[in-house]
Amino acid sequence: MNKEFTPYYAVIFTSKQSANLEGYQKTSERMEKLVKNQVGFLGMDTAKSDIGITVSYWDSLESIKNWKQNLEHQIAQKSGKEKWYTNYKVRICEVLKEYSFNK
């Protein structure tokens, strides 16, 4: 669409939470703070109804990999599997084009 468009990447995280949310809020806030300091992090959108959807945006696949391997984030991922989520799915995407509307 836009000739100036620079390709970037999106990670779509869809999840279903379990009944055990012990420690979730605190960790979630900590991760949000951490991710904003990651090299290559461009932004994030999040919403929650029956399922939760969080989409984070990145400058490269390498930046996504670095965040996945961040030590504190790895501990959070472990707790997520053990306690907070009954299921989730992660999709790594390349954003090919975009357009927007603003009133």
Added chain:
Amino acid sequence: MNKEFTPYYAVIFTSKQSANLEGYQKTSERMEKLVKNQVGFLGMDTAKSDIGITVSYWDSLESIKNWKQNLEHQIAQKSGKEKWYTNYKVRICEVLKEYSFNK
């Protein structure tokens, strides 16, 4: 991740609703019904908090284009701009890989 993985496409629609939601619910339900009959439609995830996020999945960019150009959908898009949304963003993505967790 998976050697059998077939690349597919995701459309990430993030939106902020306006105060005028007249006709929104009915059209939303109609669009959900219509999209499920579109050739190449693979599924959809949706959640809503401060913003709404809807991600739809498709077999090809052509299928995404066909849905965008669907006549009834075009009328809905027009109402969306006129009434229901103060802003939105559409990102067309190629899903490069995915992984999931199920308890």
